[in-house]
Amino acid sequence: MMFKEIIHYFRNPYKSFETLKRLQWQKLQSVLHYAYAQVPFYRDRFDRAGIKPSEIRSASDMFRIPVLTKEELRDAGFDILAGGHNNPAKLKKSTTSGSTGQPTSSYFTLRDWFILKFLLKYRSKRICGFYPVIHKVVLVNANPEEAVLRENKKIINKLIRKRSVSINQKIEDHLTVYRQFKPDVLYGTVSYFNELKNFLLKNQINWLKPKMIFTSGEINYPQTRKEIERVLGCPCYDIYGSTEFKEVAWECSHKLGYHINMDAYFVEFINNNRHVSAFEEGRIVITSLVNQAMPLIRYDQGDTGMYTNGGCADGINFPFMHSVTGRSMDYYELSDGRRIAPFSLVVAVHECAAHAVQQFQIIQKSSDLIVIKIVPNRQFTPVIEQNLHKRYHQILGGNVVTRIEIVKEIERDSSNKYRLVRSEFK
Ligand SMILES: [Zn+2]
Numbered sequence: 218m219m220f221k222e223i224i225h226y227f228r229n230p231y232k233s234f235e236t237l238k239r240l241q242w243q244k245l246q247s248v249l250h251y252a253y254a255q256v257p258f259y260r261d262r263f264d265r266a267g268i269k270p271s272e273i274r275s276a277s278d279m280f281r282i283p284v285l286t287k288e289e290l291r292d293a294g295f296d297i298l299a300g301g302h303n304n305p306a307k308l309k310k311s312t313t314s315g316s317t318g319q320p321t322s323s324y325f326t327l328r329d330w331f332i333l334k335f336l337l338k339y340r341s342k343r344i345c346g347f348y349p350v351i352h353k354v355v356l357v358n359a360n361p362e363e364a365v366l367r368e369n370k371k372i373i374n375k376l377i378r379k380r381s382v383s384i385n386q387k388i389e390d391h392l393t394v395y396r397q398f399k400p401d402v403l404y405g406t407v408s409y410f411n412e413l414k415n416f417l418l419k420n421q422i423n424w425l426k427p428k429m430i431f432t433s434g435e436i437n438y439p440q441t442r443k444e445i446e447r448v449l450g451c452p453c454y455d456i457y458g459s460t461e462f463k464e465v466a467w468e469c470s471h472k473l474g475y476h477i478n479m480d481a482y483f484v485e486f487i488n489n490n491r492h493v494s495a496f497e498e499g500r501i502v503i504t505s506l507v508n509q510a511m512p513l514i515r516y517d518q519g520d521t522g523m524y525t526n527g528g529c530a531d532g533i534n535f536p537f538m539h540s541v542t543g544r545s546m547d548y549y550e551l552s553d554g555r556r557i558a559p560f561s562l563v564v565a566v567h568e569c570a571a572h573a574v575q576q577f578q579i580i581q582k583s584s585d586l587i588v589i590k591i592v593p594n595r596q597f598t599p600v601i602e603q604n605l606h607k608r609y610h611q612i613l614g615g616n617v618v619t620r621i622e623i624v625k626e627i628e629r630d631s632s633n634k635y636r637l638v639r640s641e642f643k
Contacts (some may be wrong), residue, residue: 219331226336229480230344230533234526237479237534244506245483249273249282255299259514262268267479270563280490284502285516290461291321302326302510309334313460324460324511332507333463341467345429345454346530352378352398356391358404359383384409392425400456401428407435407442407455408637414448415575427451433458438559440567457538459518462505466538471530474537481507484538486524495525496539499638521558549640552616553585559638562587565608573597578627581640587613588620590627597623 229237249270252259261271268281295303302308308324325333339349358458359365361384368374368381380398382391390412403410410430417425427449432442433456446453457466457475465482466475477484483506485492486499493499501520505513523539548556562579566589570577573596580588587609602621609619 218326222328222332223336226332226340226480230340230476230535232534234534240480241483241506244468244480245504246270246273246510247519248504248506248512248514251299251509252514255301256297256512258293258296259512265595269281269329276485276492278337279485279515280487282515283488283547285514287321287517287519290513290516298324298511299509311460321461323508323513325508326510329507329509332559333481335574337481338464338596341469341476342431344533345452346468346470347402349377351401351428352380353392353404354382354394354398354400354566356378356403356409356571357383358382358385360385371509388413392422395425402431404429404431404433405428405448407432407445410445410449410453411441413447417448425449429454431456433464435637436563438560438563438567440564440571441637444571447452457522461513461516462503462518465503469531469533470528472527473529474539476529476533476535477524477538479535481505484512484524493523496523498523501538549581549587550584550642551613553614553641557613560607563637565612566605569604570597572603572632573601575626579638583642586620587617588622590622592626593623 229240232240240357253263253270254260262283266281266283272281273281280358290297295305298308299306304325308326309330310322310324312322317469322426339347357365357368358370359381365381365383365386380394380400382394389539405413410432429451430445430449430453432453442453442455452470454462454468455475456468458464462482464478465484466477468475483504485502485504485523486497487493487502488497488499498521501518501522501539502515503513503518504515525537525539527534527536529537532641549559549562560580566574566577566579570591573594575594578590580589580590589605591608603623606619609617613619
């Protein structure tokens with residue numbers, strides 16, 4: 218059975234866009250029928266909206282199904298599990314870190330876990346030139362003594378030459394692992410590789426030369442990535458996904474955007490109850506075409522982004538997702554009611570001061586106060602500071618005060634991560 222899945226998923230990226238659209242629509246319709254028949258939560262939801270799955274005949278009909286929010290998913294508990302798969306003990310489970318509130322868990326059958334956690338991830342990485350037997354190190358958010366050591370002792374991980382390091386360990390400890398294990402591939406967050414890059418530069422370490430880096434879980438800032446690629450001497454590929462869905466879209470070496478795994482997800486970009494056009498920003502709402510244990514229909518990721526249709530030099534016909542400009546919770550709300558994507562503020566620091574800043578963090582303190590903490594290097598001058606003030610004034614307008622604080626280091630937050638943008642104001 219798995220053999221059939223492997224062939225199916227490995228052929229799909231090269232099928233024509235029309236064939237893929239048809240395949241995606243068939244899968245979507247069967248998910249809607251399945252959810253209505255098997256999941257009381259969705260049956261109730263569809264009934265209340267006065268709709269039957271058979272009445273969804275085009276993409277615009279999808280608006281008749283209400284968007285599923287994070288809160289609704291949390292409140293649904295086990296009611297969102299499908300009949301036949303409603304014993305969580307028999308399912309694979311992923312739990313969000315809970316940094317945005319209470320943690321929520323997603324459940325998967327073994328087959329779907331294999332497709333989402335292995336097949337699709339391997340497919341995209343294979344297209345980037347990755348082989349399963351090369352040495353890889355994954356950054357995980359775990360207690361170093363326990364989970365990481367346990368992971369590293371597993372025979373399967375030894376066989377596939379995979380090691381884990383914990384975000385709770387020091388960079389020095391990671392370097393010990395890298396030195397012994399000589400990884401070809403590193404996985405982690407952009408902010409981690411930014412920290413690693415700064416450490417390597419500061420300590421003039423130049424022996425760490427992986428062949429590729431995969432990042433995920435954060436907004437990927439182009440300038441930061443360029444710096445990481447320069448210092449570590451290899452390409453950096455970003456992945457867009459979530460705990461609930463796994464890998465939704467991914468970059469290939471042509472870097473034209475993120476190829477959307479359209480054979481596993483129905484991704485909508487919406488604004489005011491309509492699907493936006495290509496290059497127009499919209500909220501990202503996703504339906505899983507794979508997860509049978511816990512169907513997710515029109516789930517709001519809390520992110521915004523854009524799409525364009527595919528056509529890539531590697532022959533892949535999946536459409537592209539572009540510049541996810543902000544997780545919605547990270548938007549800065551200003552006193553005049555405007556909402557600013559912190560992305561523009563980060564890009565402004567890159568434009569004005571990239572060469573003069575080792576590290577920085579942008580914090581919204583109130584509806585009219587933004588603080589930029591900067592760890593400067595020797596190139597930092599009062600002129601750069603003035604330029605930064607001017608640029609922020611252009612973006613934020615006259616009512617918002619920008620304060621630049623020169624600091625020795627940027628503290629990590631409670632989950633031990635560096636955050637490029639933060640808000641202390643709600
Ligand atoms: Zn491509």
